[in-house]
Amino acid sequence: MKTETNEKKKKHRVRRIILRIVGVFLILLIAGGIFLYYNLNRLLTKALLKSFNSSVASEVYELKFEKLSVNFLIGDVKVYNVELKPREKPLVSYPYINSSFNLTTQKMILKNVEIMTLIRSNKLILDKIEIAEPSVELKIEDKLPIFLPFKDSAIAAGPEKNDSKKPIHSFFLKEFDMIDAEFHVANSAKEREFSIQKLNISLKDVSIDQHPGMDVISYNNFELSVGEFRGDLRKKSRHMSFKDFKINIDSLKIEQSRDTLIYHFADFSTGLKNLDIQTADSLFRLTMESFDLSYKNKFIKLSGVSYKPNVSEATLQAKHKYQNTQFSCTMGTLNLVGVDFESLIYKEKIFIDEVVLDKVSATLFKDKTKPADLSRFPGYLGQTITGIKSPLLIKKVRATNVNLVNKERNEDGSYATANVNRATLEVKNITNLSSAEALSVKADAFIENKAHVNLTLGFSYAQPQFSFNGIIAKFNLPDLNPLIEAYTPANVKKGTVDEMVFSGTALRTGSSGTMKFLFHDLDIAMELEGKAKWKSSVLAFGANNLLPSANPASGLPPRIVDFHVKRDMNKSFVNLLIKSILAGLKETMLMSKENKKEYRADKKEAKKEAREEKREAKKEAKKAKKDQKNN
Numbered sequence: 001m002k003t004e005t006n007e008k009k010k011k012h013r014v015r016r017i018i019l020r021i022v023g024v025f026l027i028l029l030i031a032g033g034i035f036l037y038y039n040l041n042r043l044l045t046k047a048l049l050k051s052f053n054s055s056v057a058s059e060v061y062e063l064k065f066e067k068l069s070v071n072f073l074i075g076d077v078k079v080y081n082v083e084l085k086p087r088e089k090p091l092v093s094y095p096y097i098n099s100s101f102n103l104t105t106q107k108m109i110l111k112n113v114e115i116m117t118l119i120r121s122n123k124l125i126l127d128k129i130e131i132a133e134p135s136v137e138l139k140i141e142d143k144l145p146i147f148l149p150f151k152d153s154a155i156a157a158g159p160e161k162n163d164s165k166k167p168i169h170s171f172f173l174k175e176f177d178m179i180d181a182e183f184h185v186a187n188s189a190k191e192r193e194f195s196i197q198k199l200n201i202s203l204k205d206v207s208i209d210q211h212p213g214m215d216v217i218s219y220n221n222f223e224l225s226v227g228e229f230r231g232d233l234r235k236k237s238r239h240m241s242f243k244d245f246k247i248n249i250d251s252l253k254i255e256q257s258r259d260t261l262i263y264h265f266a267d268f269s270t271g272l273k274n275l276d277i278q279t280a281d282s283l284f285r286l287t288m289e290s291f292d293l294s295y296k297n298k299f300i301k302l303s304g305v306s307y308k309p310n311v312s313e314a315t316l317q318a319k320h321k322y323q324n325t326q327f328s329c330t331m332g333t334l335n336l337v338g339v340d341f342e343s344l345i346y347k348e349k350i351f352i353d354e355v356v357l358d359k360v361s362a363t364l365f366k367d368k369t370k371p372a373d374l375s376r377f378p379g380y381l382g383q384t385i386t387g388i389k390s391p392l393l394i395k396k397v398r399a400t401n402v403n404l405v406n407k408e409r410n411e412d413g414s415y416a417t418a419n420v421n422r423a424t425l426e427v428k429n430i431t432n433l434s435s436a437e438a439l440s441v442k443a444d445a446f447i448e449n450k451a452h453v454n455l456t457l458g459f460s461y462a463q464p465q466f467s468f469n470g471i472i473a474k475f476n477l478p479d480l481n482p483l484i485e486a487y488t489p490a491n492v493k494k495g496t497v498d499e500m501v502f503s504g505t506a507l508r509t510g511s512s513g514t515m516k517f518l519f520h521d522l523d524i525a526m527e528l529e530g531k532a533k534w535k536s537s538v539l540a541f542g543a544n545n546l547l548p549s550a551n552p553a554s555g556l557p558p559r560i561v562d563f564h565v566k567r568d569m570n571k572s573f574v575n576l577l578i579k580s581i582l583a584g585l586k587e588t589m590l591m592s593k594e595n596k597k598e599y600r601a602d603k604k605e606a607k608k609e610a611r612e613e614k615r616e617a618k619k620e621a622k623k624a625k626k627d628q629k630n631n
Helices: 001-055 114-120 313-317 341-347 379-385 477-487 574-589 593-630
Strands: 062-063 067-071 077-084 099-111 130-131 133-140 171-187 192-211 213-232 235-255 261-264 266-280 282-294 299-309 326-339 350-367 392-409 415-430 439-449 452-460 467-471 490-506 510-526 561-566
Touching: 001 062, 062 261, 062 477, 077 133, 133 192, 313 326, 313 350, 341 350, 415 477, 477 490, 490 574, 510 574, 561 574, 561 593
Parallel strands: 130 171, 133 171, 350 392
Antiparallel strands: 062 077, 067 077, 077 099, 099 130, 099 133, 171 192, 192 213, 213 235, 235 261, 235 266, 266 282, 282 299, 299 326, 326 350, 392 415, 415 439, 439 452, 452 467, 467 490, 490 510, 510 561
16 A cells, blocks of 8 residues: 555656656747747848848838738748838939839738748748738829839949949749728829829739849739829819729730830720819819720720810800800710720820710800901811821711700800700711721701701812711701791791702812702791891891792792802801801792703793693593594
8 A cells, every 4th residue: 555655656756847847848948939039030120121221222212110020830921010211312323213102001911931041141032922001102203203223323323332232133923912002192293193092902923123224024913903093183184083993904014214114915904983083274074984994805985974164154255265166065975996005005096996975965155246266267077187196097986866055145145056966976987097988977866856867978088178968858847946036037937848958069168069948838937127237148138028938839840959158267167068058048049040040941841841741641631532432
């Protein structure tokens, strides 16, 4: 019994000794681990700073951070309270550096770092950098910003140093992520200042290489998204904002020297929402619900586009000495299909297969109480397009569901409004390249939602001229009284237009053509009292009793007339087209000597044909009577 008790005591004593030894070993191991951890942290901190300070970037920027922590098992390094900012006084002066940046973040993660390589050689080799919620300040002072020194430091103005900094001969990173960054950019070169919230950047397979005089940077994939953008762009617009901007670029390669930036890529796409731009003078506002672009699929899509003034018509017109046409519009969608982005980006050539617009509402306003600018000589569309400097070819433009309002302030201070509704427009061969084909314009629309019009125009690129052909289908003329009364002292009591067909050619100084205007039961009332200055081309040529009530008149051929118009050289082709149509209407109502002569010949021929038909009819009647008698 005593022996057993002694043996148990010995076993307990041995166990206590072993536990004490294990405890001491664990304490030593923990203490050693803590010592090693903090010592390695110190070594890593020193190595990380040395790695940065050995690069040419450290001659103009300084890197600071509070502390770092290491996960030795997976090789991750977390760096806290990081700041990368320009030095107050650069160690070496690089005159070509014209811009700078300042980055601060609470945490930066370096993943899968070759820790021993960093400690031994001060070389940072890793797979991924992740920066969370940084704040970045950019100061740009040139159109081609340069933030860092190039490899050829021979142009540096500072003295030679034995411990010369190393350029980045070759640096590769599998991934780079910047998450929810806040950017502030001050661009004095382009007079812009803006802030960006929730900026996210993701890069894959990043390669950076410095050659003499050139930096070469490439990414297998580049993704960027912006939560919100607000800024002042003082040159072309005053204020701009948008949301949910995204861009994705595949296989991007950038080559930058002191005066050149060259980039190549395999594909890119981008989009944004809720774009809002105020012009520099605060007079106009451009908004857009969404914008999408695809390089690979060759399209640009816009929706919910609006361009409208912020001020009244009177305020806008007060800024102009002469007559000026104000323009505003909204578009449901605007799609560019078959865009040749390569030609656009690398050669500044605009080649597009088709432009498609839908749900377009446009408004024009002109104040005719102002004088016309007699020094202005508008060209025709063909010559306007050939005057564009960049090579241009748009094969087709198609606009549907178009509504146009033309509003004018007349010379007497009254207002006139014309509406074009439910229009479809098709334009082909918009180009300033050599082309045997004309610029073709076709329109199908309703005037005041009543009169159906088909119009075809053909503009020559070689000469300042165009052809026109138009048809207006049958309609009730009093339906256009709001339009007629706005522009003339007349009121149509009754009358039906059966058909209007016109065609002609417009040259540089005038036009000529043919008009067939068929109508019946026409009754027009004129109110000329107090209208001494009225100069309408439609009805100012005579009193109501001179106007025919029908064309053709009973038993007579229709009046088909020729017209000639002298162009007002200070006005556009639209004015000449309208004057041509009005001249055709006027000739129909009160013919010139030439048209009367032609019409008399037509009447004579018609009477001759009528007599012959009458004779033939009598012969046929006699023959039929004779045949009936014989039977």
